Amino acid sequence: MSQFTAYTGRFAPSPTGPLHFGSLITALASWCEARTQNGRWLVRIEDTDIPRNQTGAEHRILSALVTYGLYADCSIERQQDHLENYNHMIDALKAQNLVYACSCSRKQLTGLSAYPNTCRDKGLPFEGNAIRLKTLDKTICFTDRIQGQVCENLRQTRGDFVLRRRDGIISYQLAVVVDDMRQGVTDIVRGADLLDNTVRQIWLRKCLNRLQLPYLSSIEPIYCHIPLAMNAQGQKLSKQNLAVPLPKTEIVATLQKAFVALGQVLVEADTPDEFLKSAMTHWDLSRVPRGSQLEGIFI
Numbered sequence: 001m002s003q004f005t006a007y008t009g010r011f012a013p014s015p016t017g018p019l020h021f022g023s024l025i026t027a028l029a030s031w032c033e034a035r036t037q038n039g040r041w042l043v044r045i046e047d048t049d050i051p052r053n054q055t056g057a058e059h060r061i062l063s064a065l066v067t068y069g070l071y072a073d074c075s076i077e078r079q080q081d082h083l084e085n086y087n088h089m090i091d092a093l094k095a096q097n098l099v100y101a102c103s104c105s106r107k108q109l110t111g112l113s114a115y116p117n118t119c120r121d122k123g124l125p126f127e128g129n130a131i132r133l134k135t136l137d138k139t140i141c142f143t144d145r146i147q148g149q150v151c152e153n154l155r156q157t158r159g160d161f162v163l164r165r166r167d168g169i170i171s172y173q174l175a176v177v178v179d180d181m182r183q184g185v186t187d188i189v190r191g192a193d194l195l196d197n198t199v200r201q202i203w204l205r206k207c208l209n210r211l212q213l214p215y216l217s218s219i220e221p222i223y224c225h226i227p228l229a230m231n232a233q234g235q236k237l238s239k240q241n242l243a244v245p246l247p248k249t250e251i252v253a254t255l256q257k258a259f260v261a262l263g264q265v266l267v268e269a270d271t272p273d274e275f276l277k278s279a280m281t282h283w284d285l286s287r288v289p290r291g292s293q294l295e296g297i298f299i
């Protein structure tokens, strides 16, 4: 049996601010799904976008997870510890002629919905330029467990997309796909705001599979995009929209609220651990509302 076949889920917050109720909803959904499948649940800090990282945010996120009883099964990973690995992947993709350097400025690309692949055949040096992954003029589809079938032709919607920025920052797409493959993630349960990244990630995964690296899982993960909690202004709860940090008291009540928002039954409990134990037995993914937004207003 391959080392990568067991159910492995993950929660992957960015240290750009504290966890809020919207983060709790996705963390709880991915935790419950992993637990009911007797799987592993990993926590990974997605901190490659260094300028956006907030001092102390990682510590606050990890303490909030502990407060809410959501313990990871393996030690916490940080993407910054794997920068060398991502850059190595770019070199390997380069050797397969799957990536190229792009010198276009943001200004040159303003107003374009898809990158017109301007630099594809220019043979520019990799040093000091953005690196883009080649895409095909072909529709890629996948079936999401909640959102149904999703199809996208990357050439038409995005064009060749960035894996490493000109300033050397590794893109979210590259870091997340390499980590999910390296950690053998089989099931990706995350917020519906990330749904439109998925086809790019599937394509990148296919390209990385061509490298046939034994430490990267070649299993295609199953996707499950959870509808988002919205505020009174109709915006998703997010750090950018100044969502309130998760409370440090009334933990069980907050967990119950998140569980019910996910369409689940009300579970009575006195402590977070007791709640989670019971939530695990009552969790039913088919009860999670369909669509991209949850009913109700949250803060």
Ligand SMILES: [Zn+2]
Binding pocket: 101, 102, 103, 104, 117, 118, 119, 120
């Ligand atoms: Zn370019």
